Amino acid sequence: MNLHELAVIGGMMFVTFGVRYVLFALGEKVSFPPLVRDALRYVPIAVLTAIVVPMVLLPDGRHWSIDWHNAWLIGAATSGLIAWLRGPLLAAILVSMAVFFAWPYLIA
Amino acid sequence: MAANEQSAVPEAQVAPTNLKYAELWHGARDSLPMLLGAAPFGLIFGTLASPSGLSAFGAMGMSLFVFAGSSQFIALSLLASGTGLAVIILTTFIVNLRHALYAANLLPHLSSLPRRWRIMLAFWLTDETFAVVQHRYGQADDSPYKHWYQLGSSLAMYGNWQLWTIAGILLGHATPMLEHLGLEFAMAATFTGIVVPMLKSRPTVASALAAAAVALLARDMPYKLGLLLAAVAGVVVGVGLERLSRKAAA
Numbered sequence: 194m195n196l197h198e199l200a201v202i203g204g205m206m207f208v209t210f211g212v213r214y215v216l217f218a219l220g221e222k223v224s225f226p227p228l229v230r231d232a233l234r235y236v237p238i239a240v241l242t243a244i245v246v247p248m249v250l251l252p253d254g255r256h257w258s259i260d261w262h263n264a265w266l267i268g269a270a271t272s273g274l275i276a277w278l279r280g281p282l283l284a285a286i287l288v289s290m291a292v293f294f295a296w297p298y299l300i301a
Numbered sequence: 302m303a304a305n306e307q308s309a310v311p312e313a314q315v316a317p318t319n320l321k322y323a324e325l326w327h328g329a330r331d332s333l334p335m336l337l338g339a340a341p342f343g344l345i346f347g348t349l350a351s352p353s354g355l356s357a358f359g360a361m362g363m364s365l366f367v368f369a370g371s372s373q374f375i376a377l378s379l380l381a382s383g384t385g386l387a388v389i390i391l392t393t394f395i396v397n398l399r400h401a402l403y404a405a406n407l408l409p410h411l412s413s414l415p416r417r418w419r420i421m422l423a424f425w426l427t428d429e430t431f432a433v434v435q436h437r438y439g440q441a442d443d444s445p446y447k448h449w450y451q452l453g454s455s456l457a458m459y460g461n462w463q464l465w466t467i468a469g470i471l472l473g474h475a476t477p478m479l480e481h482l483g484l485e486f487a488m489a490a491t492f493t494g495i496v497v498p499m500l501k502s503r504p505t506v507a508s509a510l511a512a513a514a515v516a517l518l519a520r521d522m523p524y525k526l527g528l529l530l531a532a533v534a535g536v537v538v539g540v541g542l543e544r545l546s547r548k549a550a551a
Binding site: 272293 | 338341355356358359362363366367368369371372373375376378380382386389390392393394395396397398399400401402403404405407408411412419420422423424426485486487488489490491492493494495496497498499500504505508509511512513515516517520527528531532533534535536539540543544
């Protein structure tokens with residue numbers, strides 16, 4: 194474990210524990226303004242989408258790849274479809290991984 | 302009198318201890334579905350650590366000291382793309398902000414506990430434990446040991462996460478070819494599977510579209526700042542549309 198990793202873990206620990214503990218530390222009833230409450234509900238959607246979409250549409254990080262040869266795109270679409278049909282998350286992951294790995298052979 | 306006291310003292314000590322352990326055990330037992338649900342993610346996290354450039358000790362340290370599944374996953378994908386320290390920490394902060402909501406919910410039940418209890422339960426506060434314990438706190442019985450139930454759930458989730466992280470690290474090392482297989486896709490598959498069921502209304506869909514568009518446009522910004530911009534854009538669009546549609550309905 195090098196210094197950079199130590200800093201990453203230390204920093205992540207600091208902010209994560211900080212967020213979890215700050216209200217417990219105050220020790221009295223606190224409530225959030227409705228705007229903050231609403232905003233927090235959109236954080237997972239926004240962050241996860243912002244990570245996934247570039248990964249899937251530009252698998253090599255530089256070139257657009259929006260066609261059916263792109264196994265990342267087909268795989269993510271599979272996962273999204275299963276999740277959309279209310280399949281369990283684990284099924285979405287496993288099936289889409291199978292599709293992702295098999296795709297190059299399927300279209301060859 | 303003296304004899305009565307002698308017999309009363311051990312009883313008064315033993316019974317609460319048993320009640321505490323019963324709560325501890327029930328908390329762990331009721332977390333079982335959550336333990337099973339978290340297992341594959343611990344495994345995938347451990348397996349993907351080394352292909353993402355995080356050492357085995359780093360992965361273990363992250364599970365031991367950060368203990369926040371989704372932000373650990375996100376940190377892996379950020380590390381793999383060479384993201385700077387500040388953005389990783391800031392992203393972790395934003396992603397974990399929801400825990401403050403959980404803490405606010407639990408606070409009325411925990412505010413009278415000694416500080417060491419509040420520190421422990423805060424460190425171990427996860428989505429899963431929150432889901433399990435808020436049910437218990439809501440039950441009508443006035444057991445004074447409900448925090449032991451939370452401790453049981455916390456310890457079970459924590460131990461489980463460490464075990465599956467180790468298993469993943471070992472798996473990753475036993476099969477060094479993993480990184481050439483494109484297992485990073487597991488991350489994209491996971492995130493997609495988490496996000497899609499959340500897209501149930503116009504504001505949520507618009508939020509995702511805005512985040513995606515900004516992430517794509519700003520993808521070449523240094524330190525992955527584009528990710529933070531995209532998060533802000535998604536949140537602003539989502540909240541804005543939600544408020545607009547509420548106003549229109551009112």
